[in-house]
Amino acid sequence: MSNETYVSVDIETDGPIPGEYSMLSLGAAAFIPDKTLVSTFTTNFTPLPGASRDASTMKWWESQPTAWSATQVNQVTPEVGMRDFVDWAKIIGGSSKLVFVAYPAGFDFTFVWYMMKFVGDSPFSFSALDIKSFAMPLLGTEFRSVSKSKLLKKFGKSSKRHNHVALDDAIEQGELFMRILYQLKRDRDIDS
DSSP states (O other), X not given: OOOEEEEEEEEEESSSSBTTBOEEEEEEEEEOTTSOEEXXXXXXXXXXXXXXXXXXHHHHHHTOHHHHHHHTSSEEOHHHHHHHHHHHHHHHHTXXXXXXXXXXXXXXXXXXXXXXXXXXXXXXXXXXEEHHHHHHHHHTSOXXXXXXXXXXXXXXXXXXXXXXXXXXXXXXXXXXXXXXXXXXXXXXXXXX
16 A cells, blocks of 8 residues: 655746746645545745746747736735645645656756745655656657657546646646556556
């Protein structure tokens, strides 16, 4: 029996790196090994003082007016939002070990910087599980050949459509990850 809770995290930002640019929104969806979604969290942030907005990122946001609007409501300071997120994660984790899951983890996890800067703690330690990397061997392909559309075709669609609203995307990615994990366990059991 696994003692892990998988926390699918999606963030929206106004630039490619934390600190120079701001995280706009964070969504998280916690799943237990039987694929049950047990809890969700979402928050929107005020911009970091003195931060910039990346011109190409903002041009992309112009093509996503609904998602942009979703990032602008009920904003809280990074200190408040990240404290709330860390508290939520610790509560849903309980005695289990939390696993940060993202697509791509190489982007989303860099914004864990917010946790360390504003809370001084990360319930995820310093590691993250990348869905694309995790699925690569199951697809039998090279890393750059793995795409979200290929994953959804092989492992099925999620209850949420990817729409750049952080919570919706966190749920979509979490459901996808859990289906991939289930397939991997099923394949392993067949081979045993």
